[in-house]
Amino acid sequence: xxxxxxxxxTNMDLVVRVARAPGPGETxxxxxxxxxxxxKGANQAVAAARAGADVIMIGAVGDDEYGARLRSNLExxxxxxxxxxxxEGPSGTAHIVVDDTGANSIVxxxxxxxxxxxxxxxxxxxxxxxxxxxxxxxxxxxAVIEGARVAHAQGVRTLLTPSPAQPLPSxxxxxxxLLIPNEHEAAALTGxxxxxxxxxxxxxxxPVVVITLGSRGCLxxxxxxxxxxxxxxxxxxxxxxGAGDTFVGTxxxxxxxxxxxxxxxxxxxxxxxLCVQRPGASTSMPYRGxxxxx
Ligand code: ATP
Ligand code: RIB
Numbered sequence: 001x002x003x004x005x006x007x008x009x010t011n012m013d014l015v016v017r018v019a020r021a022p023g024p025g026e027t028x029x030x031x032x033x034x035x036x037x038x039x040k041g042a043n044q045a046v047a048a049a050r051a052g053a054d055v056i057m058i059g060a061v062g063d064d065e066y067g068a069r070l071r072s073n074l075e076x077x078x079x080x081x082x083x084x085x086x087x088e089g090p091s092g093t094a095h096i097v098v099d100d101t102g103a104n105s106i107v108x109x110x111x112x113x114x115x116x117x118x119x120x121x122x123x124x125x126x127x128x129x130x131x132x133x134x135x136x137x138x139x140x141x142x143a144v145i146e147g148a149r150v151a152h153a154q155g156v157r158t159l160l161t162p163s164p165a166q167p168l169p170s171x172x173x174x175x176x177x178l179l180i181p182n183e184h185e186a187a188a189l190t191g192x193x194x195x196x197x198x199x200x201x202x203x204x205x206x207p208v209v210v211i212t213l214g215s216r217g218c219l220x221x222x223x224x225x226x227x228x229x230x231x232x233x234x235x236x237x238x239x240x241x242g243a244g245d246t247f248v249g250t251x252x253x254x255x256x257x258x259x260x261x262x263x264x265x266x267x268x269x270x271x272x273x274l275c276v277q278r279p280g281a282s283t284s285m286p287y288r289g290x291x292x293x294x
Contacts, residue, residue, distance in 0.1 A: 001054040002256030005130035005156075007123070007147040008041015009113040009138030010059050010074070010084065011092035012066040013241070013281055021097045021105055030097075035066075037073040038094055038281035039113070040136040040163060043242045046282045047249025048134070049077045051271065051291060053256065056080040056130070058123050058147075059139065060112040062091035067112065073282060083123055087112045092138070102237035102276060108138060108164070116143045119150070128154040131256050134248065135176075136161040141169070148175035157255070160206075161248055162189060168205075178255075179206045180248050186211045195219045199227040210251070210265070212244055212272075220265060230265045233273040233294070242281035247272040250291065270294040 016030040041059055049055045057079050061067035063086050070091060074081050092111040098104045117140045119127075127133055133151040135144050135158060144160075151158045152175035160176045162168060165188040173179075179202060181189060186198040186209075195211045199221040202209040211219040213229075215237065221227035250271035254264035271291045278284035286294070 001052065002132065002253055003130045004048045004053045004055045004132050004134060004252055004256065005058060005127045006041050006045040006048070006055060006134045007058045007127065007139065007143065008044065008134065008136045009039040009092055009110070010037075010042040010057070010061050010070045011039035011094040011108060011113070011138075012036075012070060013038035013094045013096050015096045015098060015241070015280065017098050019100050021099050034280070036280040036283050037070050038242065039070070039092055040138050040161060040245055041134070042070065042074060043245035043281050043285070044134045044136070044161070044249040044252075045074060045079050046077045047246045047271065047285045048253050049079050050285050050287045051250045051253040052288045053253045056083060056126050058083040058119075058126060060085040060087050060116050062087060062089050062112040064090050066091040066093070077282075083126055087115045096241060098239050098241065102240050104239070104241045106241075110138065113139055116140060118143060119146045123147075124150045127151050127156060130156055132156065132252050133158045134161075134252055135159070137164055137166060141172070145169065145172045148172055151175065159248060159252055161244065163244070165189065173205045176206045178208045178210065180210045180212065180244075180251075182212045182214070182244055196227050212247055214240070214243075217269060218247070218265060220261065230262070230269060232269050235273045235277050237276040239279045239284065240276045242284055243272045243276050245281065246275040246285050249285070267291060
């Protein structure tokens with residue numbers, strides 16, 4: 001089994017469904033409010049565990065009711081939570097509006113995630129002992145950089161989802177093996193709205209880039225080669241929340257199993273296409289058997 005460490009966020013997602021998201025200054029009536037376990041780190045951990053990896057989650061939840069539910073959701077998925085600390089104060093929350101096209105907009109309040117500013121010996125050992133490390137940007141940058149450095153020093157392959165978009169320090173990029181932005185993040189990082197141009201630019205910073213393009217699939221680019229488009233399966237999306245995280249978590253498992261890149265990307269795309277057809281984040285992630293038969 002591939003050993004994956006996830007250093008990242010755990011949020012309770014407060015999801016409202018609306019026909020159309022409100023614009024600035026506008027009020028609309030929503031249909032329902034649901035609380036669903038999420039957070040980019042936890043989502044990637046659940047996706048990887050359901051796809052067949054041995055996963056350890058490093059991060060923090062609050063000492064509130066959400067924290068207990070978030071932890072038990074991860075444990076239920078078979079994820080090791082020994083390094084998911086419980087801190088005083090609220091858990092992270094994500095305030096999500098999903099419209100009738102399945103598109104979402106999200107405001108994240110970090111809560112306990114914001115307390116993860118540095119790693120202790122246990123966290124460092126867990127990262128050093130993994131085959132792959134999954135990072136996102138919902139924890140303080142100091143911890144993300146430290147995690148990437150430990151992984152790099154030990155030859156642990158590191159995948160970074162640069163979300164929420166923000167400038168990336170070179171000390172982080174120097175330790176990243178695979179960068180997986182969506183097209184908006186790729187544009188924010190490079191200034192190029194054309195994904196091919198963005199991918200070429202990003203290859204100056206990291207060895208391999210996968211830009212996810214929603215229903216259009218993903219663009220894969222490795223140094224020394226031209227970007228290649230891998231289309232997504234055609235499906236009807238009801239909620240795309242967690243699609244990117246499903247893609248990354250599943251891709252990590254396939255790469256850990258040393259599958260060829262085209263096969264790994266097709267498998268991750270199948271998993272993400274299953275995710276968008278169901279509501280919620282961690283609740284919508286498929287199991288290995290479902291991905292294999294999709
Ligand atoms: P999100 O923030 O909604 O979780 P994201 O913005 O990080 O997602 P996207 O590029 O929207 O990332 O989607 C990630 C992957 O999910 C895509 O590369 C694709 O494989 C799959 N995907 C997303 N939307 C669809 C869709 N409508 N139909 C099929 N596959 C989809
Ligand atoms: O990527 C989706 C996730 O982003 C949601 O689950 C939400 O918690 C936000 O962090």
